[in-house]
Amino acid sequence: MLTPYVPSLRAVLIVLMAGSVLSQALLPLLAQDLGGPYEETARLVAPYSVVGILVIVCAQVALVVIWRLLSLVANNTIFTVRALRCVDTIIACGVAAALLPAAVTFHLLVIVGVGGPGVLFLLAASVAGGAAFVLLMATMRNLLRAAITHQSELDEVI
Template sequence: MNRLAVLALRVLLVILFLGTLLTQAWYIPQFAANAAQAVPELAYLAVPYTIVCIVIVACVQAVFVAMWALLSMVRRGAIFTGRAFRWVDLIIVAGIVATLLTFAIEFHLLGIVDVGPPVLGVAMTGVVIAGAAFVSLMVVMRNLLRAATALQDELAEVV
C-alpha cells in the first residue's frame, strides 16, 4: 500500500475520531437533555441511554484505533503476522458490543417503554442489521487473513 493512501486513511481516521469525541462530549448529552425536557415522564431514561450511547461510540473509536494499528502493520509489511489477529478480533468484539447495545436500546425503547415513531424502529433495525453484517464481514476477513498468513508462512519455509 503506498504511503499516500496510508496517509489519507490516517487523516480520515483522525477526523472521524475527533467527530466521535465531539459526539460523546456534546451531541449525545445535549440530545438526551433535550429529549428529557421534551418528554419529562421519560426523563429517568436520559442518563442510562446517554451512557449506553457513549459506550456504542467508544466501540466505534476502538475500531478506529484498530484500523490505525492495522494500517501501520500494512505500511511495515507486517500484516500477515499473529499480531494482526488481535486487532481484527478487537474490531469484531467492538462490532458485536455496539450491535447488541443498539438492539438493547431498540428493544427497551420500542418494546418495553413503547415510545417512539415507527420510523425509529425501522431505522434502529437497519442499524442492527448493518452492525450484524459488519461483524460477519469482519469474521470473513479474519478468516481470509488467517489463510493468507498460513500461505505466507508456508512460502517462507519453501524459500
C-alpha cells in the same frame, strides 16, 4: 511498504476520532433536547446517553485498532497473528456497537412502551447493519488467516 494511502488513511482516522470525541460531548445535550421534554422519556436521558457514549467508545477503539493495522501494513508485517488479534477486536467492537442500540430500542419499545415505526426501524437497522458488519469482518478475518498460512508456507519454501 509505506504507500501513499497510509498517511492519508491516518489523516482520515484523526478526523474521525476528533469527530467522535465531539459527538460524545454533544450526545447528552442532544438526548436532553429530544427526550427531556417528555415525561415518559425524561428519566431515560442519562442512561441512554451513557449507552450512546459507549457505542462511540466502541467506534473509537476500532479506529485505534485500524491505526495499528495501518502500522502493520507500513512495517510489512500485516500477515501475522497480531493482525488477527486486531481484527478480532474490531469484530468485538462491532458486536457491542450493534447490540447496545438494539437493546436500547428494544427497551424503549417493549419495557417503556414508547416509540413507533421509527424506533422499530432503528431496531431493525441496528441488528441488520451490525450483523452485516460483523459477518463482513469475520469473512475478512478468514481471508487474513488464509493469507497468513500461505505466507508462512511461502517463507518455508524460500
